[in-house]
Amino acid sequence: MTRIIFATGNAHKMEEIREILRDLPCELLSMKEAGIECDIVEDGQTFAENAMIKAKAVCEASGCVTLADDSGLCVDYLDGAPGIYSARWMGEETSYHVKNNELIRLLEGVPDEKRSARFVCAIACAFPDGRAFTAEAPYEGRIGYEEKGENGFGYDPVFYVPEKGRYSAELSPEEKNEISHRGKALRNMYDILKRELPE
Amino acid sequence: MTRIIFATGNAHKMEEIREILRDLPCELLSMKEAGIECDIVEDGQTFAENAMIKAKAVCEASGCVTLADDSGLCVDYLDGAPGIYSARWMGEETSYHVKNNELIRLLEGVPDEKRSARFVCAIACAFPDGRAFTAEAPYEGRIGYEEKGENGFGYDPVFYVPEKGRYSAELSPEEKNEISHRGKALRNMYDILKRELPE
Numbered sequence: 496m497t498r499i500i501f502a503t504g505n506a507h508k509m510e511e512i513r514e515i516l517r518d519l520p521c522e523l524l525s526m527k528e529a530g531i532e533c534d535i536v537e538d539g540q541t542f543a544e545n546a547m548i549k550a551k552a553v554c555e556a557s558g559c560v561t562l563a564d565d566s567g568l569c570v571d572y573l574d575g576a577p578g579i580y581s582a583r584w585m586g587e588e589t590s591y592h593v594k595n596n597e598l599i600r601l602l603e604g605v606p607d608e609k610r611s612a613r614f615v616c617a618i619a620c621a622f623p624d625g626r627a628f629t630a631e632a633p634y635e636g637r638i639g640y641e642e643k644g645e646n647g648f649g650y651d652p653v654f655y656v657p658e659k660g661r662y663s664a665e666l667s668p669e670e671k672n673e674i675s676h677r678g679k680a681l682r683n684m685y686d687i688l689k690r691e692l693p694e
Numbered sequence: 695m696t697r698i699i700f701a702t703g704n705a706h707k708m709e710e711i712r713e714i715l716r717d718l719p720c721e722l723l724s725m726k727e728a729g730i731e732c733d734i735v736e737d738g739q740t741f742a743e744n745a746m747i748k749a750k751a752v753c754e755a756s757g758c759v760t761l762a763d764d765s766g767l768c769v770d771y772l773d774g775a776p777g778i779y780s781a782r783w784m785g786e787e788t789s790y791h792v793k794n795n796e797l798i799r800l801l802e803g804v805p806d807e808k809r810s811a812r813f814v815c816a817i818a819c820a821f822p823d824g825r826a827f828t829a830e831a832p833y834e835g836r837i838g839y840e841e842k843g844e845n846g847f848g849y850d851p852v853f854y855v856p857e858k859g860r861y862s863a864e865l866s867p868e869e870k871n872e873i874s875h876r877g878k879a880l881r882n883m884y885d886i887l888k889r890e891l892p893e
Contacts, residue, residue: 543828544743613824625812625832628882629742633824683827683890690885 497521497692500529502553502563507648511672512562515681519688521560531557542566542579543629546619554621560692562684566616566676568650570638572602572609581650595642595653602638610637612654616676618684620691628687632679636663647671696720696891699728701752701762706847710871711761714880718887720759730756741765741778742828745818753820759891761883765815765875767849769837771801771808780849794841794852801837809836811853815875817883819890827886831878835862846870 499521501512509525516523526533533556539545542565549563567581577584585594602610614634621627635658642652644664651664651671658674659666672678698720700711708724715722725732732755738744741764748762766780776783784793801809813833820826834857841851843863850863850870857873858865871877 539739539743541738541743541746543746543826544738544740547740547742615824617826625814625830625834626878626882627742627816627828627830629826629828631824631826635824679825683825686889687886691882 498529498559499523499688500526500531500553500557500559500561502526502533502535502549502561508564508677511677512681515672515678516685516688519685520692521688526553529557529559537565539565540579542615542617543619543631545579546617547621547627547629550619550621551627554623558623560620560622562618562620564616564618564677564680566614568612568614568654570598570602570610570612572605572611572638591649591652592642595650598638598650598653599640599642607637610639612636612638614650614654614676616680618677618680620684620688622691626691628684628691630680630683630687632676632683634663634674634676634679697728697758698722698887699725699730699752699756699758699760701725701732701734701748701760707763707876710876711880714871714877715884715887718884719891720887725752728756728758736764738764739778741814741816742818742830744778745816746820746826746828749818749820750826753822757822759819759821761817761819763815763817763876763879765813767811767813767853769797769801769809769811771804771810771837790848790851791841794849797837797849797852798839798841806836809838811835811837813849813853813875815879817876817879819883819887821890825890827883827890829879829882829886831875831882833862833873833875833878 535552537545539548545565546563550561554561569575569578617631619629636654636656639655643662644652647664654663734751736744738747744764745762749760753760768774768777816830818828835853835855838854842861846863853862
């Protein structure tokens with residue numbers, strides 16, 4: 496059975512990916528579980544490139560098939576910011592409550608049709624033999640006028656999803672997984688892995 | 695039937711991709727056939743990123759599903775050069791005969807085990823709804839001591855393929871397609887498209 500490492504330290508993401516990839520013929524380990532330590536400089540210009548930088552670095556360090564992700568929020572009115580800097584925006588230590596309110600402030604007086612935004616998630620997979628794949632998917636919505644909802648994390652409370660008529664943080668984990676960027680990108684990567692992994 | 699644009703001006707690549715994607719439920723057009731003109735700055739740091747920059751730019755300009763590729767030769771002894779600069783190396787106008795002989799000169803006196811090199815090809819696909827994919831594959835070999843063979847193009851005459859016991863330019867188009875970076879990456883992208891395109 497192929498061992499696959501998922502290059503994240505985030506327990507929440509690890510759970511999500513275990514759930515979506517559960518019937519693949521593989522043993523899925525976190526970097527910690529695999530005993531891999533690896534300093535990685537994410538200096539790519541896109542989500543897909545940052546995900547691939549992580550996947551290739553850990554693949555090389557471990558000799559195992561490796562998955563990694565990168566994601567963020569792109570606000571059209573802010574020319575795509577915070578984008579690949581979503582986690583670092585306003586400083587890594589700044590709470591998302593503060594970040595979300597700063598987004599609301601920056602878009603003060605901006606009408607609905609100019610508040611469009613999307614979460615983007617890229618999943619990368621690197622094989623020791625040099626094969627490599629990325630799958631990227633968006634989750635469309637707009638910046639709301641207040642924070643709402645207790646589910647999700649990060650920018651979810653400020654992200655209004657017209658398709659659902661609710662804020663992202665108001666959706667149940669199942670509802671969000673079905674339409675979200677990470678859910679879609681992971682399911683696309685599942686299809687790729689299903690084909691590429693030996694039975 | 696979905697219209698797919700392949701973002702290249704290279705007639706040779708267009709033929710290759712038509713052959714490999716021929717039974718997909720799609721109409722495959724070159725940029726010229728689709729009447730798309732688009733200035734693209736390929737300022738990515740990797741093959742996959744450059745391919746994606748092209749695919750997304752043409753997808754946005756055309757509103758159609760778009761494929762693009764980027765490829766090059768990475769020589770381990772030269773720290774991966776010429777890499778993403780393979781086409782531009784020593785100047786775009788310089789003939790590959792001159793480039794190949796420069797590679798032979800740079801590796802003068804270097805033993806076989808340190809002459810390892812690989813062609814890498816990345817194919818990117820961008821959908822108007824934001825889905826995006828890349829597939830990347832290598833073609834392993836080493837830098838030879840002379841130019842040999844009349845097939846292929848570019849660096850093929852200086853690229854020795856141990857698996858075949860011949861230089862890449864000595865392989866027939868069918869032999870090369872089967873093991874080459876572009877053939878492998880395109881077949882992987884074919885599998886992705888087969889799943890993603892509506893029947």
